[in-house]
Amino acid sequence: MARLLDLPDSVYIPRYGERVAPTGEHLTPPSSGVVARIIDEVYELCRGDTSGALADYIPELAAVQPDSFALCLATADGQVYGSGDLDTAFTIQSISKPFTYALALADRGTAAVAERIDVEPSGEPFFEISLDPTTQRPRNPMINAGAITAASLVTGHDAADRFERIRRSYCRFAGRDLRLNADVYASEARTGYRNLAIGYLLRGAGIIDIDPDEAVDRYFRQCSIDITCRDLAIMAATLANNGVNPLTHERALTAPLVEQVLSVMTTCGMYDAAGDWVTTVGLPAKSGVGGGILAVLPGQLGIAVYSPRLDAHGSSVRGVKACRELSNRLGLHFLHVTRAAHTAIRASYSVAEAPSRLRRDPEELALLRQFGDRARMVELNGDLLFAGAESAVRAVEEITGDLEALVLDVREVGDVSAIAVRMLEDLQAELAADGCRVALVDPDAKLGHLESSLDPADPRGRVFIDRDTAAEWCEQIILERHGPHRTAHAALTVADHPALAGLPADEQHRLAQEFEIRTLARGELVVAKGSPRAGLFLILDGRVRMSFAARDGRRHRLISLSTGMSFGEISMLLDEPFTHDIHAETTVRLAVLSPKRFDTLTEQAPEVKVALLERLAVAAYGQADAAVRALAAHGGAY
């Protein structure tokens, strides 16, 4: 007879069937909405099935409301949908097995646990002893023999601590404090002769090292923990969310162990109905004689059902039916084929098609038109697992013609696997060997490159926070390789500035004197957003930048203007305040024509004003044209 160990003080004993108040506001499922209605439909459909029988090997299990029924779905990001008796407590029973197995794996390591418990489906009912005839190992951790062995492997400084560690581990999965049901535990302990026999057999075979009474007692306790359907759904969602509880954000299990536990649930979780379950439901799952079933769609959601009438395999009748219905209706089968692998490349274009926002002079524009197709930007999206990375790499390897610069924009990428990182690094090295420089747009360091290398020989290349800066880097590579070797734009006098070009020499000179010269340091504010019309600004030397705050919270440049260009016309002509901040991007020297002087020019020198306006209009249309072209190239089918 298993001993009743002293219960730690922390273990509160709720009355059986008592409604347990959930913690946290997230836990109230929406009562309306598209998804809530689908759950309701499945619930109503299954509610009519009153076949099956209550477990009756102990009186407590036979004493529950036989019609009680709850159905709950929790997404991997913590949204909960449910119908029915979501907060009715019942004992977890065999659904505890994968969680204790997980704790044993975490405590002892996968290899040490594998020496004691195999992972093969037994093809036999859960009460079979099923030890391997050669190794004496239990066939898997989902049958009682394997579960008792797993319970024996949990570490702790004494028996009470070892159980408490199991309980706390379940709590991390559920996101709230779970308690032992003392009545059920006492009954299990009083009548569990068969499990005690299994414990002694395992001890005899050397599979269990500790006192078999303690191992079996721990197993009885873990099976007697009270949970609700809602708890089970969150536990399932925690497995779906790679081991992190989506409500508390606490990690309950490492990702590799999640994979191991879900694998064993897949082949062994539904005992001798595992094959039928995989075929018709297709979700890793576990059922318990308490009437619960838990099922997991990795990465997406968890499902829980509570209905205590059981079928011949010891699983909830309505539970099996509801899981089957949900899987069919919602398309949850884990072998359901998707095309996710094919959507890795979102767009691919050259810098000739989508230039940077640095305004270029005509000579540079001509070079970029001619050679710009040698610098390409490739935008990736979706998860970058092997298949996604394979299509991305293949697409780049299939680019024909000379490639001198390549930018991979990974901002829209989701999950990135280690193999994808390696494949992209290999690709970078391969391209670098062919003389093509590679950069990333990766502000969140998804590929792990936290620093941008300035060394052109470093195959890791540059990392940019936005596509615009990367496009300018591409353009610079093209201009350096194909343009005449030249220094930066020479500084201009006002009279030399293109805005005054073509005027008769005397008028040029007269107008030039009307301008005031200003010099600003790098980073200094030239004109603030919201300023009233402040004059016509000619850039004599250096660069200015208009910038805006984007949806990603970062400041991005709208456009950079350099020597020989002008700004302030919009505000002057429309008599409207400046729409963006303008900062000096380098030390900059400006010539400014005051608004008053600009206005009076019409009467005093109409032909000068015509010439000036024509040049400004040309610049404006050039700017509009560039913006529209960028929109067409980027937006594609906007």
Added chain:
Amino acid sequence: MARLLDLPDSVYIPRYGERVAPTGEHLTPPSSGVVARIIDEVYELCRGDTSGALADYIPELAAVQPDSFALCLATADGQVYGSGDLDTAFTIQSISKPFTYALALADRGTAAVAERIDVEPSGEPFFEISLDPTTQRPRNPMINAGAITAASLVTGHDAADRFERIRRSYCRFAGRDLRLNADVYASEARTGYRNLAIGYLLRGAGIIDIDPDEAVDRYFRQCSIDITCRDLAIMAATLANNGVNPLTHERALTAPLVEQVLSVMTTCGMYDAAGDWVTTVGLPAKSGVGGGILAVLPGQLGIAVYSPRLDAHGSSVRGVKACRELSNRLGLHFLHVTRAAHTAIRASYSVAEAPSRLRRDPEELALLRQFGDRARMVELNGDLLFAGAESAVRAVEEITGDLEALVLDVREVGDVSAIAVRMLEDLQAELAADGCRVALVDPDAKLGHLESSLDPADPRGRVFIDRDTAAEWCEQIILERHGPHRTAHAALTVADHPALAGLPADEQHRLAQEFEIRTLARGELVVAKGSPRAGLFLILDGRVRMSFAARDGRRHRLISLSTGMSFGEISMLLDEPFTHDIHAETTVRLAVLSPKRFDTLTEQAPEVKVALLERLAVAAYGQADAAVRALAAHGGAY
């Protein structure tokens, strides 16, 4: 003794071990590249393992090159990577089982097959007879008893035709003509006493209806079909590609049966090592004593290995090792958690943030600034399975504030499940009941709405081919609900046109006379792309549209201009040809000022020209500003 049935003439018998020439150019794997190198690495790693023994129950299987080794990976879109003896022929053996099972399912239906063959893992070696003690059904189709039963269920007008149907079915999976290896078949047939015993037992139990000799003979034949490692990879990729051969694009199996077959492979494909395989490799798979292994990652890729030395379970030693290595390195475990569910919403913004390309007048612009946040566009991407649709629906349901128009842009969406369609329809109906009209941008009818409903009461709403037209539809709803009731813009005279506004009356009148009036029908070309400067065009009545051909092959509008607006200035001022076609969007009346008249205006009436240029520059900057704002709103962090 199984009878040697007459072979159909079509069955060519290659010599055993002969290199079989592949068909089609797609089939030559790339010898270099990032992925090819990874495959090579795994190949080299596994090559050193020479443990295991050749199958020797018939002399032909023991006569192969024991060191022969091939590793091949084929993606679901038909890219093939491989190393080693990819074109060496070997017999398919037990890897035939899932394919004949698939054909039986297609011929007889899932329910009829389930009456004869269960889908439960047996936990026993492949040669076990494993009939269910109650129903007498073989435990699953992957053990010999189940495979012989599946072969007995294939339909055809005689025994030869039934085998020929099996062979042709395999050919559809492989994408080339596969042949029977007569030597192996003859040996199998001569020595297959145990399988004959199984056949007679099955006939005795009533599981097989036909002559058991015929069923077992067919099974021997299917096991003796010669394939190569490359063939197996394509067969696996066909399963990965939802049953469609990625090279021939021929459907080999329906999608629901693919799911059924992969489910059974998951739990039973690797016999008594199924649990270990699911845990460490995590791919539905099947091995054969010929030395082949086939594994499938649904939706993504197929893997095949050939190496004839077998382990104790009858599976290729190097094959198991290579699959384990590939799965680990490439992250292929089918329970590997991805975040795919969370990336369904790509962007969400109001029409105030991203207006349509119809240029609006100031009154309309003011209304759209005030109420434009009541019309929202939501761009979705990724696969729209349940979890993706759930997050999309939730995001829309969580939009606060009055919503009067909603556009769902599904152009970047991949696979769409039936449940996602239903959920989006439910959402439309829900929003329609609250007075919000819903439209789709869905040029490819991914959601199955082939026609755009013009009935405002139809909850299916409108379907647009691009976002721009949908945005204009949203704006129209806002303007109709919140603007003063008004008819279309009244037609203008030249003198009333804003381009001439503010000029002294006599000059206005004088200039107006210089314009020529033209009327064009809807759809008529106004100016062709590439035309030289053709004058200044004022729109007196109607609308014109500039359009461009986008990357999706469709024509999209760049911008629409309406009564009171002008065009042609860019070409006039820059002296450059028109960059886009301009068509009449409605019947349109235009006033045109010839280039010559425009040019001479400077000397004759400089103050008129200044006034005109100022107005044109204002229009140009307005256009530039709108384009830049659209770019910022749409591109976000461009």
